[in-house]
Amino acid sequence: MEFCYLDITLDLAVEKSISAVSFKGHVIKCVKNVFGEFGASHKIDVLKYDLINRSAIIRCPSTFYVKLLSALTLSGEFEGLACCYRLNRSSPYLLSLLSNSRTYEHC
Amino acid sequence: MVRFKNRYITVEVDPVKLPKNEPWPLKTSKLYRALMAEVENLHGDFGVASITSGLAVKYCNKETRIAVIRCRHGPHRFVATSIPFIHNVGKDDVSVNTLYTGATLHQCYKFIKAYQENHLQKLYSSLKTEEERQEFAKSVLTLPEARNICVRETPDENNV
Numbered sequence: 001m002e003f004c005y006l007d008i009t010l011d012l013a014v015e016k017s018i019s020a021v022s023f024k025g026h027v028i029k030c031v032k033n034v035f036g037e038f039g040a041s042h043k044i045d046v047l048k049y050d051l052i053n054r055s056a057i058i059r060c061p062s063t064f065y066v067k068l069l070s071a072l073t074l075s076g077e078f079e080g081l082a083c084c085y086r087l088n089r090s091s092p093y094l095l096s097l098l099s100n101s102r103t104y105e106h107c
Numbered sequence: 108m109v110r111f112k113n114r115y116i117t118v119e120v121d122p123v124k125l126p127k128n129e130p131w132p133l134k135t136s137k138l139y140r141a142l143m144a145e146v147e148n149l150h151g152d153f154g155v156a157s158i159t160s161g162l163a164v165k166y167c168n169k170e171t172r173i174a175v176i177r178c179r180h181g182p183h184r185f186v187a188t189s190i191p192f193i194h195n196v197g198k199d200d201v202s203v204n205t206l207y208t209g210a211t212l213h214q215c216y217k218f219i220k221a222y223q224e225n226h227l228q229k230l231y232s233s234l235k236t237e238e239e240r241q242e243f244a245k246s247v248l249t250l251p252e253a254r255n256i257c258v259r260e261t262p263d264e265n266n267v
Contacts, residue, residue, distance in 0.1 A: 036151030038188075 004065040005047070007089040007097055008072065009055040013082040020049040023056060030075040035067055044068065047094075055088070062092060112180035113161065115215045117207040117222075118190055120172050123200040131172055135164035137197040138174055145189040154189075157182035165212065170243075171223055173206070175215050183208070 010023065018026075024046045032040040042064045049056040060068050072085040091097055120138065122131050139162070146154045161179035168174070178186045193203045207218045227244055234240045 032151065034151045035153050036147065036149045038150055039153075 002062040002092065003059050004062045005091055005094045005097055006058050006087060007055065008058060009053060009086040009088060011084050011086055012078060017051055018054060020046055023049060023054065026078055027058065031068060031071040034071040034074055039067060039071065057097060113177055114180050114183035115209045115212055116176045116187060116190065116205060117215050117218060118174050118176060119204045119206055120174055120196060121202050123202060130169045132169050133167040133172060133174060135167050138167065139164045141193050141196045142176065142186065142189065145193050146185055149189050149192060150185045154185045158185050171226055173219055
């Protein structure tokens with residue numbers, strides 16, 4: 001199975017730290033709202049989670065990438081607070097999330 | 108100009124607690140609502156938005172408990188996959204079986220007629236008098252509601 005890796009950040013209206021479990025729960029809830037049980041049955045994994053910035057690297061099957069992204073875009077509420085997801089970077093290779101070509105300086 | 112394609116799904120709605128030969132008033136609006144709720148559960152807002160235009164329950168028969176659902180070609184997959192998961196219509200517990208999927212209402216009626224004739228043969232033995240048999244045959248084979256729909260397409264009451 002081919003995967004897609006996404007580096008996403010959850011922006012909240014109020015500063016609040018949330019656990020990795022509730023972060024993943026919210027991602028799945030977003031998918032379930034838009035694509036139902038069928039959408040929520042797809043494999044979504046949180047590989048790395050930053051508690052302070054609420055940013056995470058998540059993995060999904062590449063066939064489900066567009067649907068996941070649209071579900072995250074359409075989400076607007078986290079436990080009564082206004083929220084939105086920011087996609088920082090996405091790639092079919094996990095390693096390519098390490099480097100950023102925009103800030104790369106040639107020697 | 109490209110025409111709209113529809114799909115007509117013939118289903119059998121069987122109430123779990125009611126005996127087979129007892130008539131059960133199956134309402135189109137109730138089946139429509141149950142179907143919508145199940146599609147929302149299985150395919151979410153995306154599924155509901157896809158099927159809303161064009162979805163209608165065209166025909167219900169209380170004797171044989173057969174119904175015909177019309178939907179657009181394409182999103183009919185959402186409808187077809189949700190049908191087996193319907194467990195409640197109104198307050199009754201039911202099990203729903205898909206019998207046939209056709210492209211025209213006429214094809215569905217041809218199937219229903221053949222299916223009901225078969226159904227009639229099975230039930231003939233349980234009816235005692237000839238009058239009962241004739242009455243039952245009339246109610247099963249005439250398709251009164253169906254004929255009205257074939258003659259003129261009525262505006263959908265379900266979509267209101």
